[in-house]
Amino acid sequence: MFLDKMLEKLEYTCLQGDVHISITELVYDSRKAGKGHVFVCITGAISDGHAYIQEVVEKGVVAIVVEKDVPMPKNVTVIRVENTRQALAYMSAAYFENPAERLITIGITGTKGKTTTSYMIKTFLENTGKKVGLIGTIETIIGDKVIPANNTTPESYILQKTFAQMVEAGCECVVMEASSQGLMLHRMDGFTFDYGIFTNLEPDHIGENEHKDFDDYLSCKSKLFRQCKVGLVNIDDSHAERILQGHTCEVETYGFSEKADIRATDVKLVHRPGYLGIAYRVEGLMNFDVDMNIPGKFNVYNSLCAIALCRHFEVETTKIQKALHSVRVKGRVELVPVSDQYSVMIDYAHNAMSLQSLLTTLREYNPKRLICLFGCGGNRSRSRRFEMGEISSNMADLTVVTSDNPRFEEPQDIINDIIEGVKKGPGKYVEIIDRKEAIRYCIDNAREGDVIVIAGKGHEDYQEIKGVKYHMDDRELVKDILAER
Template sequence: MDLRRLIQNTDCRLVRGDALTEVTSICCDSRCAAAGALFVCLPGQHADGTVFAAGAAAAGAAAVLGGRGYGGDDLPAGCAVLQTDDPRRMMATLSARLYGEPAKAMTMVGVTGTKGKTTAAHLLAAILQADGRRVGLIGTNGVCWPGHRHDLNHTTPESCDLQALLRRMADDGCDTCVMEVSSLGMKFARAAEIAFDVGVFTNLSPDHIGPDEHADFAEYLQWKRALFFKCRTGVFNIDDPWVGKIMQGVPCRAVTYGIEHPADVRAGADIALTRMGGRLGTAFTVDGARYAVGMPGRFSVYNALAALTAARQLGAGEGAIRQGLAEAVVRGRVDPVAVGAPFTVLLDYAHNEAAAESLLRTLRAYDPARLIVVFGCGGDRSRLRRFGMGSVCARLADFCVITEDNSRTEPVEQILADIRAGLKLGNPSTPFAEIADRRKAIYYALDHAGPGDIVAIIGKGHETTIERNGIKEPFVEREIVEEYMANGGM
């Protein structure tokens, strides 16, 4: 598509170059620039995108889009230069146009909330697949559709990447896309230009507050709520204490689910824990019908209700709902590892206080001999998360093994010191071991687990790398556990 057509009827201005310049792709990472690309200079906390424009042009970018006043003085003469007042928002507009507005060719479902987004999205996708649909899934666990899967850098990808992915899905025959919509995804206009048939709200608690994220909880709530101004139907957890604020003034049709309060879809009080081998699950009743989900505890019932309610709004059959809930497996979400030992090992992504508390309370309900938790906290993130994680794990676990978790550029010792302070706040008498190397920490927990114990390795879940000193290295916890146990441990 040439620049003239691409920017028509927008506030994007061509300030240098040929209006007939052909654009074949859009990117905001200069490392992805290639011949025919439009490179968008995004404002950043630490570096502005204009710093990378010359590199993008050298890689073959046909045009560069910057903010108001950007002149592209360091670009070669043949590279077109454009300006706009809001590069992020304009990137979304131009990406949707270039890739032919692929979201309009599919049923779009957006899932937001602090906890449960990934699980609710996977459960819903499993239901819709059982209903005979060809479903694409985008979120924390990456992007996948039949025959395709790869990791993502963000839960909600940048708009240029998102629109390109949606185009690929639609071209490959997908009729539905279920995607996690993060608060940062909304704040940074990644999901702009997408209208959702159904939006789902799971729950809300303080998270992603700090540098490069949200200024405070009020802003966090605002961007969670923003999804429901882009939906035809909103599916809301009526039991969440913040649901009133989320629903206030939104124009979409509202459908509710819950357990405690009257709702359009309500689970009965007869929730039962199930256990088959190493897989923990839950059974519950809605409208007199019994359902089972292969994930443990009350929070799993809420996630299942979110998926069930959304599926009903999309016309899924009862058989598909029952099958999808029972058979879905979500990588890194209360994910059992077969170890051939008299104890249970689970992997989970819980990486903040609220998620850890919900998980550990659920696991305690299975009455383990001991609940052992292996965890750390990310570097270059709020220290409050470390105190909170330490505190809740000390209160709810019988034994803690504290270790690294994507320390990034921060010294591990400093992170562990903060976690230790949290342990003392929660319960100073809870025993713990401190092993900075996460692989060795996992080995230690496995070596010291006994019959009837549950070992919860939390914080990384589905992740396949660990980041130390700004470098990502391969690190797949399932493989680490399986290989160690297969070799006899110790």
């Protein structure tokens, strides 16, 4: 591909050389640079691509794209742009021949619910016979190929490459989580989403190397609605109006509000031994009953959002009902079949906000006892440990404190911090450092009507200790414990 073809949708200045030169590969990692490549200098939190210009030129790069003043290397085309991350996104789209134009693209943004909603949408659309790709926090799915995720929203080059692979695999649609970081770092520039979805907004990802404040966080989320054709928005969220400021898309709303285009009414919690679910009626642009085997009122929003989208695909009501009755999302209030007498579930709640939301949801089902097992990650904020410990003690009848990903800290030190928080509340607690033995304790001591939640790791299938990731999956631990009994 010629360089000028890759640059055709960008504003740029050619400082040196010829833009009509043949390019063999587009790279932004200096370690992968080679003969005939174009190298885009990305300024990151840890390193700056501009510092590697001489190195990549020596490897045979024929063009570089910069956003800063740099010494001009000889015999190399130099392109100046305002933002190299944005340039990488547009160049990547062109390099892979704009694969998003051959897919129906669905982007989901919000603080909570992105993962669950994306899996619901995938399930719904697949029930209509469509082949659907997925990109998100847990994994990327391309046909039968499943790739564990490193970032919720991958770098633009990887994203466009993934789109191209989905097209090649015969996918018709892609549903993806559009993170605030991804939007801020221009990873989704270079194409327009067919559908943009907003779930909700709460303070999160604010701090060093993330968002400077809540306004910045909100502003980045809102970009999606200036980059999609149709926006589906949770009208009940207090930030919905600000999210839509300056929007360029058609807007449709969902929620509990009478103003919502698609709304939920007559919500009922469904609770029997070994089972937690929810039922409600959909009204407005669609009218039918829903019975869902995922607990929590927040999952009404997630499912309602998915229903609102599927209306645009003319998915039959019976297929939506069937899909909702069987949908499961790994590590998101995931019910694990253990007993008909009590309920066991696995959830990714790993900070104070998500743990409080989870336990509040489970309390609504009036369990005989609510048992919360969790640990905290090492080399992360200590305040999180105190907060989570206090929340669990205030909301659960029994807190089982165990190990999570200790990383380079001693597990006992982390547990001691959690217990300091636990002691501020009235709940009982036990500490069992070995996670499998902690889960065994919960199962061995379960009573009829109990709800046991194994929190913190969710979909993760590893435990990180001293820089090494060892295989460990909470689902497998439960299965092994049951087999050993």
